[in-house]
Amino acid sequence: MIYxxxxxxxxxxxxxxxxxxILPFLIWSYINNERRASGSMxxxxxxxxxxxxxxxxxRHLPFILRMLALLCLIMALARPQxxxxxxxxxxxGIDIVLCxxxxxxxxxxxxxxNRFSVAKDVAIEFVKNRPVDxxxxxxxxxxxxTKSPITSxxxxxxxQLGSLKIMDGGYLETGTLIGEGLAMSVNRISKGTGxxxxxxxxxDGKEDAPPTRIIDPEMAMExxxxxxxxxxCIGLGSATRTAEQIVTDIAGNSVRNYIDETLLxxxxxxxxxxxxxxxxxxxxxxIYSQIDRLEKSKVEIIKYKEVKEMFIPLVLAALxxxxxxxxxxxxxxxxxx
Numbered sequence: 001m002i003y004x005x006x007x008x009x010x011x012x013x014x015x016x017x018x019x020x021x022i023l024p025f026l027i028w029s030y031i032n033n034e035r036r037a038s039g040s041m042x043x044x045x046x047x048x049x050x051x052x053x054x055x056x057x058x059r060h061l062p063f064i065l066r067m068l069a070l071l072c073l074i075m076a077l078a079r080p081q082x083x084x085x086x087x088x089x090x091x092x093g094i095d096i097v098l099c100x101x102x103x104x105x106x107x108x109x110x111x112x113x114n115r116f117s118v119a120k121d122v123a124i125e126f127v128k129n130r131p132v133d134x135x136x137x138x139x140x141x142x143x144x145x146t147k148s149p150i151t152s153x154x155x156x157x158x159x160q161l162g163s164l165k166i167m168d169g170g171y172l173e174t175g176t177l178i179g180e181g182l183a184m185s186v187n188r189i190s191k192g193t194g195x196x197x198x199x200x201x202x203x204d205g206k207e208d209a210p211p212t213r214i215i216d217p218e219m220a221m222e223x224x225x226x227x228x229x230x231x232x233c234i235g236l237g238s239a240t241r242t243a244e245q246i247v248t249d250i251a252g253n254s255v256r257n258y259i260d261e262t263l264l265x266x267x268x269x270x271x272x273x274x275x276x277x278x279x280x281x282x283x284x285x286x287i288y289s290q291i292d293r294l295e296k297s298k299v300e301i302i303k304y305k306e307v308k309e310m311f312i313p314l315v316l317a318a319l320x321x322x323x324x325x326x327x328x329x330x331x332x333x334x335x336x337x
Contacts, residue, residue: 009310012079019074023067030063058332062325069321076314084306093132094295095150095194097185098123100164101203101236103141103176107166108204110238111280115204116166118281119236123202124161126288127154136188141167142175142210144184150191176208178260179217182224182231182267190227198295199224200288201267202234206260221267231271232291233264236278 011017100123106116127135135157137148145168148160167174178201185199207217215223224231237259261275268275274294278284 008083010081010083012081014078016074016077016079019077020071023070026067026070062328065321065325065328069318069325072314072318072321076311076318080310080314082308082310084308093130093134093152093194094196094198095134095136095189096130096198096200096295097136097138097150097189098127098161099138099140099181099185099199099201101141101176101178101181101205102139102164102166102168102172103205103208104167104174105176105205106236108237111236111278115236118284119202120161120164122281122284122288124158125285126292127157127161129292130154134194136185137161138181138185138188139164139168139172140177140181140184142173142177142208144177144181145172146184146188150188173210175210176203176205177213178203178205178207178263179209179215179220180213182217182220183215186220186224186227186229189229196295197227197229198273198291199229199231200234200291201231201264202236203264204236204259206258207263217263217267221270224267224271229271230273230295231267232273233268233275234278234284234287235259235261235264235275236284238279 100119102116106119107114109115111118131154132152134150134152135148135154136146136150137157137160138144138146147164147168148157151157181203182199182201185201189197189199209216221231259277261277265275267273276287276290278287
């Protein structure tokens with residue numbers, strides 16, 4: 001960590017490091033003066049051993065402090081700076097609504113570990129790769145619900161996707177209302193400001209509507225066309241089926257297992273989008289990647305450097321060393337005439 005931090009240190013005036021040449025001369029001069037100042041006196045034929053004292057051991061400390069102060073001042077004169085590279089993304093984004101099926105059949109395990117987990121994970125990857133778009137999230141089962149309105153706050157959308165559950169934790173009615181999910185998505189995206197408006201509709205079933213249904217898929221398709229909303233439809237399941245099957249979902253409930261590809265293809269073609277079939281995680285990732293390429297935002301990445309001056313701490317350190325040297329010279333190491 002310290003090594004990485006030091007790698008970002010640069011010096012504006014590195015030529016001032018030539019002043020470091022003064023330090024060896026000062027050290028040499030100090031050693032010579034110490035030798036000349038140390039006298040000798042023969043008091044007896046037997047050499048006397050003078051005991052070392054604490055003051056004697058630390059007698060060079062003031063000089064060391066002065067050298068440290070000079071070293072800090074020379075480094076400060078070189079004007080060190082800490083530079084951090086940063087970037088900011090700007091551009092013309094697209095308004096996108098993820099319209100996801102969260103009905104009970106999404107818990108089917110023909111897609112490992114189950115359809116819902118894969119759909120959620122791949123959607124999270126997609127959102128992370130759209131830095132300047134405004135994105136919303138609508139879910140549907142036996143009713144539709146807006147989990148996140150159109151927003152440029154990616155973290156808010158990612159948090160909603162991360163906390164998403166089948167049937168949204170039991171708050172939604174059972175069933176599959178593709179029409180009302182699409183209609184609500186169009187309603188949310190029509191309030192956006194993007195020049196391009198896209199709905200990505202993902203489901204693993206067919207319209208399974210209760211008597212309380214208000215908007216059917218055909219009506220929702222016409223609403224999308226009227227609002228110039230392009231709909232990309234994704235059918236998620238391990239194999240194409242021409243007839244309904246009753247299977248058991250992750251919770252042990254019996255659910256219909258049939259993708260109405262005819263309906264999804266009609267919605268996509270009539271709104272200027274495309275229909276895709278995903279049978280596993282890699283194929284779903286490939287589909288989102290293709291949509292990502294088709295609906296590309298204009299992104300401009302602006303790079304800049306954040307510069308922090310580091311000479312002030314060095315000057316303060318030098319002053320501290322000098323102050324400590326003065327205190328020691330006039331207290332512990334004070335010389336009397």
